[in-house]
Amino acid sequence: MDDEFAFIDSVTPTGTKQEGLVVGIGDDAAMYQATEGFNQVICVDTMVEGIHFRKDTLTPYQIGRKVLAINLSDIAAMGAIPRYFVVSIAVPSTWNEEELQEIYRGMNELAERYNVDLIGGDTVSTNSALVLTITTTGEVEQGKMLLRSVAKPGDIVFLTGEVGGSAAGLDLLNKRGLEGPYTEEEMTLVKIHQEPKPQIEAGRILAEIKERVALNDVSDGVASEANELATASQVTIEIDAQCLPGQLTTSYKTREQALEWALFGGEDFQLIGTTSETAFPKLVQLFKEKGIRLTAIGKVYEGKPEVWLKDRNKKGKLDRKGYNHFQKR
Amino acid sequence: MDDEFAFIDSVTPTGTKQEGLVVGIGDDAAMYQATEGFNQVICVDTMVEGIHFRKDTLTPYQIGRKVLAINLSDIAAMGAIPRYFVVSIAVPSTWNEEELQEIYRGMNELAERYNVDLIGGDTVSTNSALVLTITTTGEVEQGKMLLRSVAKPGDIVFLTGEVGGSAAGLDLLNKRGLEGPYTEEEMTLVKIHQEPKPQIEAGRILAEIKERVALNDVSDGVASEANELATASQVTIEIDAQCLPGQLTTSYKTREQALEWALFGGEDFQLIGTTSETAFPKLVQLFKEKGIRLTAIGKVYEGKPEVWLKDRNKKGKLDRKGYNHFQKR
Incomplete structure (x- = not known):
């Protein structure tokens, strides 16, 4: 609505590479063509300076990149393109033009990687914190959208990639800031926090197989997302701590700390889901072909919508426990 | 992303009235079906507390309502549904739960009026100003999207409704606040500022007639929007001040002030456009049938992309001159 950031206008509409796209001449409106046989998916995510990021934990480039990654993760969790x-x-x-352009560079780089086009926006001024909102549209074949509500007793609970790395990285950033110093191993964790990868390919594999799959993305930690699956599907989920993929035994942290981050840390943006015992080996094979790690981390049982954690000889109820960055915990 | 405003979850997904809609179970994702033969339109608008509104010029109800109205106005300017x-x-x-619910009530009331469904969102906390962003999708028959770039020499320049009322209303609000007191005539102006009406029906009439129409919505004032039409279409536009529909001679303001508000005030959210001299009478008839005011306010000439204002015996070049609420002017 404002005119002060006119340079953004030249940054904004990148998108003409996909067929059928017409960027509307209106400031804030664009047009595109839906694909026949597909449903439309839409999701929105917002990050606020001082709440979801600070200049001393993410560079402007990483801020732009991360908001889009979070948003694309929602698309991935539905199995959509x-x-x-x-x-x-x-x-x-307090933000200069160069920093703003870096935000856009971060978005554009990730956008290019996943072939998603920036087709419009609204740039306004504020007297306070920077607020960045991205709305992404996607498409998924009719009848193929993945939901949380279809888990069934007997299912295997699976997870893509590793979890806990983002929280470990944030912990490091809070202690030592953007500049570190960090060992190579620590830098891996820092990068997981700063530059998460949305699991679009994994979501597509899960949408394309002809099997029943319940799915969620790990934005708030395995404990929280598993509880959402349990509630939506009205089943009991049991997770085996020994199976949780993450850097559980690195030199940086104790096993207890690593497990807490894996369960409650959040912002890993992996996918957690369930499928039948007979379908699971098929999944393992497909993921192996694509070079994406897939791990069985638990099982689904008939029972109350609860999540239980098994860790060697101990077993306890695993509550939701969110994760709220700088404000809570 | 946060959990603090859980009550919003129950407010958020209203939408099941339109066929083909499936509200996704994801927090931030929803699914819907595109209509065959239509293109998809998307637009986003943001309002920031202290910049675009203050608690002493708009009630929470009006804030929610107005952001959606602004957004729907972009949809209207493309002729879309x-x-x-x-x-x-x-x-x-600093905002309490009741105020937030009022924001949603304002949105929902307008949404119901225009049959548009709230299907998702993201509610986060901030340490500073309230920021409200709405992204709306719409549809327009393939080949029918209205653009700014198709005005031609000889065209009539037309305008829906009246202009200048919003700026007059804001002026009153700045002087006397939400509580007034206001005369009935003044209250009309205040309401135009607080509760603008997106010209969806007018946009649809213009999309459905089989005529060439260039179109823009009046978010930044007639001068600015006419300049955009002139630039996009590479034509000269001449506007006749005598023809500008607005309350030019009310007791509240001088003619000069009223004219300035009409030209530069903005936020009227009417539609300004051009069409051929032969098509214009057809438009007048169609608008009359729907009870929407339509006025010829100027003409299009071959020439440089400029806008000229004719006022009785005077004539001068009319520059863009934006309007930036509380910050500028």
Whole structure:
């Protein structure tokens, strides 16, 4: 709505590479063509300076990149193909033009990687924190959308990639800031926090197989997301701590700390889901072909919508426990 | 992303009235079906507390309502039918739950009026100003999207409704606040500022007639929007001040002030456009049938992309001149 960031206009509409796209001449409106036989998916995510990021934990490039990654993770959790996105940014005068362009560079780089086009936006000024909102649209074949509500007793609980790395990275960043110093191993954790990868390919494998799959993305930690699956599907889920894929025994942290981060840390943006015992080996094979790690971390039982954690000889109820960055915990 | 505003979850997904809609179980993702033969339109608008509104010029109800109205106005300017919207809201602790619910009530009331469904959102906390972002999707018949770039020499320049009322209303609000007191005539102006109406029906009439129409919505004032039409179409536009529909001679303001508000005030959210001299009478008839005011306010000439204002015996070049609420002017 404002005119102060006119340079953004030239940054904004990148998108003409996908067929059928017409960028509308309106400031804030764009047009595109839906694919026949597909449903449309839409999701929105917002990050606020001082709440979800600070300049001393993420560079402007990483801020842009991360908001889009979070948003694409929602698309991945539905098994959809991301198509287009629009950006709204409220910018205080404490941010300069170069930093803003870095935010866009971060978004554009990830957008290119996943072939999703920036087709519009609204840039306004604010007297306070920078607020960045991205809305992404995607498409998924009719009848193939993945839901949380279809887990069944007997299912295997699976997880893509590793968890706990983002929280470990944030812990490091809170202690030592952007500049570190960090060992190579520590830098891996820091990068997991700063530059998460949305599991689009994994979501697509799960959408394309002809099997029943319940799915969720790990934005708030395995404990929280498993509880959501249990509630949505009205089943009991048991997770085996020994099976949780993560760097549980690195030199950086104790096993207890690593397990807490894996369960409650969040922002790993992996996918957690369930499928039948007969379908699971098929999944393992497909993921192996694509070079994506897939791990069985538990089982689904008939019972109350609860999550239980088994760790060697101990067993206890695993509550939701969110994770709220700088504010809570 | 946060859990603090859990009550919003129950407010958020209203939408099941439109066929083909499936609200996704994901927090931030929803699914819907595109209509065959239609293109998809998307637009995003953001309003920031202290920049675009203050608690002493708009009630929470009006804030929610107005952001959606602004967003729907973009849809109207493309001749599209609005379908779904998602909401992102960054809320500081200075706003209470009741006020937030009022924001949603304002959105929902307008959404119901235009049959557009709230299908998702992201509610986060912030330490500073409230930021409200709405992204709306719409649909327009393939080949029918209205653009700014198709005005031709000889065209009539037309305008829906009246202009200048919003700026007059804001002026009153700045002087006397939400509580007034206001005369009935003044209250009309205040309401135009607080509760603008997106010209969806007008946009649809213009999309459905089989005529060439260039179109823009009046978010930044007639001068600015006419300049955009002139630039996009590479034509000269001449506007006749005598023809500008607005309350030019009310007791509240001088003619000069009224004219300035009409030209530069903005936020009227009417539609300004051009069509051929032969098509114009057809338009007048169609608008009359729907009870929407339509006025010829100027003409299009061959020439440089400029806008000229004719006022009785005077004539001068009319520059863009934006309007930036509380910050500028």
